[in-house]
Amino acid sequence: MVASLNYLFKRVFYSVFIVIGIIVVTYLLIILSPGDPAARWAGNPRGPGAEKAIEFARVELNLDKPLYLQVILFIYNVLTGNLGVSISTKTPVLTAIWTHMSSTLELLIFAYIIGIPIGVLLGVFSSLRRGSFKGDVLESIGFIVANTPSFWTGMALFLVFSEVLGVSSYGRIDTRLATIMGFKPITGFYLIDTLIQGNIILFFDVLKRLIPPAIVVSLYPIGTGIRVVRVLMSEALSEDYVKQAIALGVSRRTVIWDYAFKGIIPGLTQVMGLSFVYSLVDAMVVEYVFGREGLGSLLVGAVVSNDFKLAVATLIIISSFYIIANTITDIVQAWIDPRVKL
Amino acid sequence: MRRLLLVSLIVMIVVAGGAAYYLSTRQASIQPRVLVYAYNDKITGIDPSLEDDTGLVVLGSVYEPLLYYDPLRNQTIPALAESWESKENNTVWIFHLRKGVVFHDNSPFNSTAVVISVLRAKEVYEKYGVGLGYIWDSVEDVKALDDYTVEFKLKYPQRLDLIAASSYAAYIFNPNALAKAGVSDYTDLKLRDWFNKGADEGTGPYMIESYDPYNQVVLVKFDKWWGWSMVRNDKAPDKVVIKIKTDPQDQYNGLISGELDIVTSVPRVSIQDLVNKGFKELRINTFHSYFLVFNTRRYPTNITEFRLAVLYSIPWDRIVDQAMKGYALLGSGYVPHGFPGFVEGLSFKQNLTLARIYLEKSGVKPGVTIEFMYQSDYPEEEDFASILKTSLAEIGVNVKIIPSTWESIKEAGKSVWDNPDNTPHLLINDWWPTIISPYDYLYNLFHGESKEWNWSGYDNQTFNQLIDEAFALEGSDYGKAMELYREAQETLFNNAVAVNLWDEVKVFVYNPRVTLPSSAVNPLYMYVIFYQYVQVA
Numbered sequence A: 001m002v003a004s005l006n007y008l009f010k011r012v013f014y015s016v017f018i019v020i021g022i023i024v025v026t027y028l029l030i031i032l033s034p035g036d037p038a039a040r041w042a043g044n045p046r047g048p049g050a051e052k053a054i055e056f057a058r059v060e061l062n063l064d065k066p067l068y069l070q071v072i073l074f075i076y077n078v079l080t081g082n083l084g085v086s087i088s089t090k091t092p093v094l095t096a097i098w099t100h101m102s103s104t105l106e107l108l109i110f111a112y113i114i115g116i117p118i119g120v121l122l123g124v125f126s127s128l129r130r131g132s133f134k135g136d137v138l139e140s141i142g143f144i145v146a147n148t149p150s151f152w153t154g155m156a157l158f159l160v161f162s163e164v165l166g167v168s169s170y171g172r173i174d175t176r177l178a179t180i181m182g183f184k185p186i187t188g189f190y191l192i193d194t195l196i197q198g199n200i201i202l203f204f205d206v207l208k209r210l211i212p213p214a215i216v217v218s219l220y221p222i223g224t225g226i227r228v229v230r231v232l233m234s235e236a237l238s239e240d241y242v243k244q245a246i247a248l249g250v251s252r253r254t255v256i257w258d259y260a261f262k263g264i265i266p267g268l269t270q271v272m273g274l275s276f277v278y279s280l281v282d283a284m285v286v287e288y289v290f291g292r293e294g295l296g297s298l299l300v301g302a303v304v305s306n307d308f309k310l311a312v313a314t315l316i317i318i319s320s321f322y323i324i325a326n327t328i329t330d331i332v333q334a335w336i337d338p339r340v341k342l
Numbered sequence B: 001m002r003r004l005l006l007v008s009l010i011v012m013i014v015v016a017g018g019a020a021y022y023l024s025t026r027q028a029s030i031q032p033r034v035l036v037y038a039y040n041d042k043i044t045g046i047d048p049s050l051e052d053d054t055g056l057v058v059l060g061s062v063y064e065p066l067l068y069y070d071p072l073r074n075q076t077i078p079a080l081a082e083s084w085e086s087k088e089n090n091t092v093w094i095f096h097l098r099k100g101v102v103f104h105d106n107s108p109f110n111s112t113a114v115v116i117s118v119l120r121a122k123e124v125y126e127k128y129g130v131g132l133g134y135i136w137d138s139v140e141d142v143k144a145l146d147d148y149t150v151e152f153k154l155k156y157p158q159r160l161d162l163i164a165a166s167s168y169a170a171y172i173f174n175p176n177a178l179a180k181a182g183v184s185d186y187t188d189l190k191l192r193d194w195f196n197k198g199a200d201e202g203t204g205p206y207m208i209e210s211y212d213p214y215n216q217v218v219l220v221k222f223d224k225w226w227g228w229s230m231v232r233n234d235k236a237p238d239k240v241v242i243k244i245k246t247d248p249q250d251q252y253n254g255l256i257s258g259e260l261d262i263v264t265s266v267p268r269v270s271i272q273d274l275v276n277k278g279f280k281e282l283r284i285n286t287f288h289s290y291f292l293v294f295n296t297r298r299y300p301t302n303i304t305e306f307r308l309a310v311l312y313s314i315p316w317d318r319i320v321d322q323a324m325k326g327y328a329l330l331g332s333g334y335v336p337h338g339f340p341g342f343v344e345g346l347s348f349k350q351n352l353t354l355a356r357i358y359l360e361k362s363g364v365k366p367g368v369t370i371e372f373m374y375q376s377d378y379p380e381e382e383d384f385a386s387i388l389k390t391s392l393a394e395i396g397v398n399v400k401i402i403p404s405t406w407e408s409i410k411e412a413g414k415s416v417w418d419n420p421d422n423t424p425h426l427l428i429n430d431w432w433p434t435i436i437s438p439y440d441y442l443y444n445l446f447h448g449e450s451k452e453w454n455w456s457g458y459d460n461q462t463f464n465q466l467i468d469e470a471f472a473l474e475g476s477d478y479g480k481a482m483e484l485y486r487e488a489q490e491t492l493f494n495n496a497v498a499v500n501l502w503d504e505v506k507v508f509v510y511n512p513r514v515t516l517p518s519s520a521v522n523p524l525y526m527y528v529i530f531y532q533y534v535q536v537a
Helices: A002-032 A037-041 A050-060 A067-079 A093-128 A133-147 A150-164 A175-180 A190-196 A200-237 A240-247 A252-289 A295-304 A308-336 B002-028 B056-062 B111-128 B160-164 B176-181 B189-196 B248-256 B268-276 B304-313 B316-324 B352-362 B379-393 B406-414 B438-446 B461-473 B478-495
Strands: B034-039 B067-070 B075-078 B081-087 B092-097 B139-146 B149-154 B206-212 B216-221 B239-244 B280-294 B328-330 B369-375 B398-404 B426-431 B498-510
Touching (some): A002 A067, A002 A308, A037 A050, A067 A308, A093 A190, A093 A252, A093 A295, A150 A200, A150 B248, A175 A200, A175 B034, A175 B239, A200 A252, A252 A295, A252 A308, A295 A308, B034 B248, B075 B081, B081 B160, B092 B111, B092 B160, B111 B189, B176 B189, B268 B498, B280 B438, B316 B328, B316 B379, B316 B498, B369 B379, B369 B406, B379 B398, B406 B426, B426 B438, B438 B461, B438 B478, B461 B478
Parallel strands (some): B369 B398
Antiparallel strands (some): B081 B092, B139 B149, B216 B239, B280 B426, B280 B498, B328 B498
């Protein structure tokens, strides 16, 4: 317990420095790139007072101060929880980030709920069929689905659903129906929000729109699952304790799931944890194809419009997500496998 | 047995879900009329006095000015003011306000609201430069004569009716907003921040129900709007969702999937395909013009003859079809078609012989390379870039094409004043007006004092004086003012400082369940749809 707390404390301590590093680098990159955030904040002013408006905006945004002071002030504001307002929309960046992040996370989590069991089951099946045609086909499938560009698969699946099956998978929710029924986001996770509001119709609508992009995002964990489980299970099945269990006449199902599979869970957790983090990028691409709002569109929009406050804040959140996901993976691994020390 | 139970449970859930879905869809058919309109940019703010960009798409339905501009008749029409008159050579204007109008919080609209709205836009601009309050520059004093009469005294003669119909900085808001925002001074910028959180203090036909500037804004019909009895449209949408869809392909997908009712920015090449699929289109000639601007402070585009050589090389009869896929009018002069001050016949025609003569006169040797920067996410500018490169190759001028973001182009454009040698030789700048005057285009894009938007670096005292004089004359001698604007445009044309490439034709593509009459759009109020005229089946 003490060791775990120490570990967490260390992780948080190092993470602060990582986040500060990200703030400094991103702030400098955006501020020094072409474009004037002050002009954007001032609304790209016109008329005889345009220059005055930009100078005033420079003061409001602290951009009139030396660069090192701007960075220090920005870090101070972030660490004291003041992420400020977007210079494009003049609304709080935290609200914007939460709205978009909840959409991305909903997609990602749902994709992994689909992806992990399928990947694991197929991986186990493939490992039991090593050397056979079925096993090789499964391994190839794992390789292909893990490496196919998600943009392409997303486009293909979107067309299949909308043009062939006639099922709309566009957006997160039927805007018209949601407006008619007075749907109001609460947590930002629409599956949960529709249930909280007792709206089963919209729940199914959200689910219907979530499944196709989630299938695309799940392809990576499925592919990775197949390949990793196949390798780990193959090794586990040739371990002495497994052979001994077989010799003792333990049932096939018990040998596979209670002996061999349990042994690979720590390794699998680590790989899946990393793949979850990686899939964030996939989700950001896929949501674009399916017309869903999310962190991807938010970040791209912020960078293009020189919205340094929003861009830096979004990157902080994304990097924090990476750090948190890795930390959770480590903790879960240590919890499952007593041999792993934090 | 367990398996059977599980299968039964799944079947029950699916059937229950399906039944609920079916029932709700039936129920939905007798529910409010909802219109979903896709707009192509995030909302930059909704302060009725200070917003100067994309917020117009929301403000246009929530707030109202004193007057609207009718581009077909080139005259103003009543909005919150029922009638108006001017005296003393257009230096005193009196507006008689509409009675019985209420704001969205049911408080009455009166003269005080007009006075505060105008003064706020004007004084915040004077104090901080924020917003577009310069449109009220001529106003020396504005006061309420009674609850429904407002008098403006001007510093110089001005067509204040046209100013009052401006697309920005002319909306009237509820003075109660100050108390709600916790400020006592209307120039306090906390009021701006308060508005931008999603506040609604207008009188317009629609109210803001929810505001998310990145994703969607939901408007709801304001039943107490004064104009419903005149519009008599019982099929007007009860709710409008302005959906932010920045990507043209995304808009296309949304339209064909039935999620979006009206789109404005689908890829131009797909418009005909959509029409063939049964969607409808409404075209309007906009006041949104694209200018090809020369850097007049850098060799060789600082030489007039060289600029003329470039302009005579371009196949002007092809650019609208090739770059804009036919959805534009070839520019003429420096204000768009249909806008006051438009001049017919101020356009170039391709003439390679003349181009070569001018090139020789310029003293610039063939083989010279010039830079052209364009906005990479505008396919029409990319197409124009390739036309430009090919056509200039005909006279031996190489073009280095620099695709870039709008932010970078603006940065490069305005650097012409301080660092002309680092500014590309050619840029594209697009413009749409705030006030109904050629001065809006000519001042911002070509006046020597306009350092933010004049990307040519052109500073010609004669030209500056001409347009300043014309603007000053608009109030007392409108005809003479238009003559001077014409002369000013001829000066620009003869000096080949820039050229108006095209005036965009905006296409609204919409689902046939919607009726979108031409009265629902107005080129001065870009992208605004006047939903009170729209019918939803």
